[in-house]
Amino acid sequence: MQERVGGSKEEEELVTPGEVLGKASELKAGRGAYVEPRDNTVYASLTGRRSLIPPPSGSSDQRPTVEVTGHKAHGAVPEPGSIVIARVTKVMVRMASADIMCVGSKSVREKFTGSIRQQDVRATEIDKVDMHSSFRPGDIVRASVLSLGDARAYYLSTAKNELGVVSAESTAGAAMVPISWTEMQCPLTGQIEQRKVAKIGS
Template sequence: MQEQEEKEMVTPGEILGTSSTLKAGKGSYVVPQSDAVFASLTGFRRIINPPHDSVDQRPTVEVIGCKDYGVFPEPGSTVFARITKVMARMASADIICVGRKSVREKFSGVIRQQDVRANEIDKVDMHASFRPGDIIRASVLSLGDARAYYLSTAKNELGVVSAESSAGVSMVPISWTQIQCPVTGQTEERKVAPGWILMEKKQTLG
């Protein structure tokens, strides 16, 4: 038997295919009087091809739960993510850790303009909040569209926790909204996580 594992995540109730072409296996089911095969849990779809001598030549579809793949984001969890793209009304990111544990699979995140901070939402400038390459601490709001999690940095303890300057060195936070390159002295705007500022002060004081 050959297995073909798909990296795309599926969620409960999502249609995996038709019962005329697929057999429902672990983590999936067929509704009576329906030709559709549905996922019964959140995880990754896997197709198992039948033996060559099997009477039924339909492949079996299974859903392997996320817990079998290690830690995964879920609503309410705190994650660390790397910003990959910044647009006028949103920023994209790759989630690299859930809490203190690294993820084994690729999970994408989206930060919308209304989720950057808690106040003066209409004045949020995405390009003044994040830059590609920044590492942020964020909270997971929900599983959004196109398999990307909606993330938020609207709480005080959330925001950018690491950034690199054009000189290739780690920048230093100097306020809640600004960071500075220690080599060139150039400053840039960010939505800074307060924890980053406190950590830098402790290191400075020794």
């Protein structure tokens, strides 16, 4: 997040639509804000972070501009259909949980969690999927966003060939090498571990 010159903590305050930002005699309304002429007050028009922009030097109007920056401007937000990179945090019998780190090539700045359900791991033999043979905590996976689930958790899918585990650490602490679409091997010990591997390239 860029620090503005003279930025103080209050400039990162979260506001919601209709919240009073100040008097129009003291502030100019910028993006995400509006002036209500009846009471000459500046209000927020969206949910986001309030920031004050100093007036340009030499300007006759010395009021700072107040802006409300919506969440989208604060890093990427997962949407259905987008490809995300996530770190697996927990593997259960029917699903795995993951923290979303990137949407496309952009990193996220808020915490978004994703769930990969058993039926979304791969496209074939869905009933034979073993979650513990597909993912382990700490694995980095490439997945597509199916939908917004509940409580800020997104449903993720690895059911295409190019989706799945892209990086995993072996029990010996080495980065494992994919040897098939279901196996990765530790270069130190030669030990093979099961994974739902993402196919690299064509």
